Amino acid sequence: MFDIKKNAQTVVLKNAPRVVGFFSVAGPKEARGKLGESFDIVLDDDTMKEKTYEKTETKMLVEAVNGAIEKASLKQEDINLMLAGDLMNQSTSTGFAARELLLPQLGLYDACATMASSLVVGSLILSGGAMSNCVCVTGSHFSSAERLFRFPLELGNQRQKTSQWTVTGAGAVVLEAKKENVKTKGIKISAVTIGKVIDFGIVDPSNMGAAMAPAAVHTFLTHLKNTKTKTEDYSLIVTGDLGLFGKRIFLELIAKEGININTLDNYNDCGAMVYEDSQGTQQGASGAGASAIVLTSHILKKLQEGIYKKVLFMATGALLSTTTSQQGESIPSVCHAVVLERE
Amino acid sequence: MEIFLSFLYTFLAGGVIVLLAQILIVKTKITPARILVGLLVLGAILEAVTAFKYLEDFFGSGVTIPIVGFGAVLARGAIEGARATGFLGVLTGPLTAASAGLSVAIVSAFFMALIFKARTKNLK
Amino acid sequence: MNKQKNQEYLDFIKEREPTTSLFPSILWAFLIGGAICVGAEALGMWALHLWPTLTPKDIGAIEASALIFLASLLTGIGVFDKLGKVAGAGTFVPITGFSNATTASAMDGKSEGIVFGVCAKMFAIAGPVIVIGTVVSTLIGFVYLIFRL
Numbered sequence: 001m002f003d004i005k006k007n008a009q010t011v012v013l014k015n016a017p018r019v020v021g022f023f024s025v026a027g028p029k030e031a032r033g034k035l036g037e038s039f040d041i042v043l044d045d046d047t048m049k050e051k052t053y054e055k056t057e058t059k060m061l062v063e064a065v066n067g068a069i070e071k072a073s074l075k076q077e078d079i080n081l082m083l084a085g086d087l088m089n090q091s092t093s094t095g096f097a098a099r100e101l102l103l104p105q106l107g108l109y110d111a112c113a114t115m116a117s118s119l120v121v122g123s124l125i126l127s128g129g130a131m132s133n134c135v136c137v138t139g140s141h142f143s144s145a146e147r148l149f150r151f152p153l154e155l156g157n158q159r160q161k162t163s164q165w166t167v168t169g170a171g172a173v174v175l176e177a178k179k180e181n182v183k184t185k186g187i188k189i190s191a192v193t194i195g196k197v198i199d200f201g202i203v204d205p206s207n208m209g210a211a212m213a214p215a216a217v218h219t220f221l222t223h224l225k226n227t228k229t230k231t232e233d234y235s236l237i238v239t240g241d242l243g244l245f246g247k248r249i250f251l252e253l254i255a256k257e258g259i260n261i262n263t264l265d266n267y268n269d270c271g272a273m274v275y276e277d278s279q280g281t282q283q284g285a286s287g288a289g290a291s292a293i294v295l296t297s298h299i300l301k302k303l304q305e306g307i308y309k310k311v312l313f314m315a316t317g318a319l320l321s322t323t324t325s326q327q328g329e330s331i332p333s334v335c336h337a338v339v340l341e342r343e
Numbered sequence: 344m345e346i347f348l349s350f351l352y353t354f355l356a357g358g359v360i361v362l363l364a365q366i367l368i369v370k371t372k373i374t375p376a377r378i379l380v381g382l383l384v385l386g387a388i389l390e391a392v393t394a395f396k397y398l399e400d401f402f403g404s405g406v407t408i409p410i411v412g413f414g415a416v417l418a419r420g421a422i423e424g425a426r427a428t429g430f431l432g433v434l435t436g437p438l439t440a441a442s443a444g445l446s447v448a449i450v451s452a453f454f455m456a457l458i459f460k461a462r463t464k465n466l467k
Numbered sequence: 468m469n470k471q472k473n474q475e476y477l478d479f480i481k482e483r484e485p486t487t488s489l490f491p492s493i494l495w496a497f498l499i500g501g502a503i504c505v506g507a508e509a510l511g512m513w514a515l516h517l518w519p520t521l522t523p524k525d526i527g528a529i530e531a532s533a534l535i536f537l538a539s540l541l542t543g544i545g546v547f548d549k550l551g552k553v554a555g556a557g558t559f560v561p562i563t564g565f566s567n568a569t570t571a572s573a574m575d576g577k578s579e580g581i582v583f584g585v586c587a588k589m590f591a592i593a594g595p596v597i598v599i600g601t602v603v604s605t606l607i608g609f610v611y612l613i614f615r616l
Contacts, residue, residue: 156551
């Protein structure tokens with residue numbers, strides 16, 4: 001089913017940048033989930049006292065960036081670049097956040113894969129020596145996403161079984177370029193794989209897991225082939241927001257391509273890691289915030305503590321709009337991979 | 344006893360129509376919007392072939408309250424308008440028949456939107 | 468795009484898609500849908516009792532209007548969506564569904580102001596009901612006219 005070529009999709013970073021700060025902001029529902037204890041800031045309600053949910057989304061992004069910069073022992077003036085994107089029309093949440101933060105910003109759009117794509121772009125810029133640091137951030141809000149892509153909040157509809165719940169949360173990571181002749185300990189980004197846009201024909205926007213799984217498989221297999229690594233080499237292999245159903249599909253698809261999934265005990269999906277079964281989220285979490293909050297809490301903390309040695313982080317995104325969906329188009333998806341490891 | 348029976352028929356009719364719709368939702372990919380439109384058109388057609396009156400006499404609100412009833416009301420308005428004043432009656436009939444419901448829907452939606460704020464559901 | 472690859476994958480997914488079981492959702496739909504109709508019927512009988520000169524058309528209008536208002540109010544205070552989650556078709560097939568869709572859409576537009584938000588968005592979901600209802604019934608009226616001639 002998959003045509004994997006050895007090509008330039010993967011870059012092994014010669015001057016691997018380091019993760020020097022990270023911060024997560026999560027909503028009340030996420031706080032009551034499986035990773036509730038790991039988040040840096042947890043909201044009381046999902047408004048942060050703002051008048052609109054869009055303003056709340058911007059505020060979460062600002063808090064995440066400020067928190068990550070502080071954790072990195074840096075100041076706002078020290079940051080060279082902000083790489084960010086979100087799910088709103090014209091990616092306005094991050095633009096408005098950059099306005100408040102007064103940081104030079106390159107806006108990105110990769111839907112729910114933005115956490116990975118911002119880290120990819122940041123790593124390439126820093127490794128190439130153009131800048132000395134950057135902050136990568138993304139997030140989402142259930143209510144702003146729901147009213148934009150799905151239904152009014154007060155509509156009495158029943159959710160479909162394959163649907164997922166958009167995360168209310170934001171995560172930011174500060175990266176620093178490798179300094180000459182300075183030996184450092186910590187977490188570095190050693191390689192990145194930029195995904196191709198893959199579409200296997202799913203048209204149902206309530207079944208994102210099925211739509212995005214092929215892209216995740218393609219990037220995963222490409223990465224393994226290009227870096228000549230095996231699944232056992234990683235402490236954790238994690239996809240972005242395929243959800244419970246998508247996770248199952250991912251495993252079946254990679255098994256068909258020769259990966260032994262019977263011994264694969266180090267694979268998980270951020271979408272499956274956020275909510276408890278009792279929270280009624282059907283197939284789990286989705287949204288740019290899903291992979292962002294899981295990375296900037298659980299994953300990076302475990303790397304920091306040394307419990308994880310090497311993590312393959314593969315955020316997934318669905319590149320559709322309500323217009324394309326109404327026009328009957330299928331859902332093209334993308335998956336970008338980032339290797340985070342302890343030095 | 345008679346009243347109880349009539350309520351029972353109402354309950355059964357309404358319940359069955361809704362049940363069939365729910366089965367379509369759960370077992371097929373047909374969206375709620377399409378089901379509603381389908382039931383609406385069905386109601387209009389039933390009225391056009393004069394079958395709806397019989398259902399209404401027997402099941403009362405069991406068939407008039409579901410969206411089939413709305414379709415029937417619109418069609419009835421068109422036909423009675425045609426009978427009364429011909430061409431112009433066809434134009435004024437449907438929406439006039441539905442006017443009470445439409446007005447209430449618009450006015451209350453407007454004021455509810457002004458007074459209340461939409462809140463995120465299911466934050467547990 | 469490789470169409471054959473598509474169909475293979477679509478079938479693959481279809482076989483594995485999780486589905487909701489018919490129970491208890493159809494039971495709740497049945498009970499709540501039936502109850503709403505009975506409630507309306509009872510209201511109609513009570514209205515007739517209070518004002519015996521009401522025509523059947525009037526009673527129909529009263530029942531519909533009362534349900535529409537009630538659904539709108541419950542939507543406003545944030546309760547209808549909880550009911551709808553349980554009832555499914557039980558609340559959206561009766562005229563209450565139309566009202567909920569209208570009110571929910573109007574409320575949703577609040578942050579964009581009264582004109583461009585509340586008013587413009589009011590029929591974003593329920594629009595098809597009005598358009599198709601009017602189109603179909605008008606056509607029926609014309610067909611009736613032609614037949615009579």
